[in-house]
């Protein structure tokens with residue numbers, strides 16, 4: 001057991017810096033001939049079958065209306081070589097900027113939703129809104145992944161994980177402990 005330093009009082013607003021779920025994703029959307037992309041640092045898997053994820057999209061984001069009105073989006077997973085674009089996309093609004101053009105990204109038609117995939121990303125998940133009951137109170141969207149596109153390599157991509165205050169981490173160490181699991185379960 002590693003020794004721990006004494007714990008100090010910590011601002012609850014910063015709990016997100018430690019509970020980051022990662023990886024940072026780029027959410028693309030389309031509505032009435034326009035597209036948008038937003039950077040998203042926080043999301044959570046909620047169910048495996050059907051494949052449900054939850055996320056908060058601030059109503060001040062242009063993407064909020066695009067996703068709500070179209071009922072769908074694509075959750076794209078960038079690797080760390082796209083870090084500058086990830087920050088830039090999260091630092092301007094699709095209301096007055098064509099982010100695909102500005103950041104030199106390639107839109108690829110999706111199979112099941114209107115929003116385009118981002119070609120340069122490692123993975124792209126086509127999503128439909130499964131439940132919007134919590135949008136009004138928490139801006140919380142429950143998305144159902146209806147189609148997944150994942151690059152065949154590398155097996156362990158160097159994704160970006162956000163810790164707040166402009167700080168990101170990139171995974172470097174993996175522990176394969178599958179032999180330590182006594183129960184067979186889909187975790």
Ligand SMILES: Cc1cc2nc3c(=O)[nH]c(=O)nc-3n(C[C@H](O)[C@H](O)[C@H](O)COP(=O)(O)O)c2cc1C
Pocket residue numbers: 024036037038039040041042043056057058060061062063064086087089090091092093094095162
């Ligand atoms: C690293 C990072 C993580 C972010 N995470 C979220 C998030 O989880 N939810 C959210 O609503 N906005 C998040 N944002 C902010 C949006 O990406 C940002 O407001 C963006 O400009 C919205 O673009 P849009 O107005 O074109 O939709 C994040 C920004 C950055 C840089």
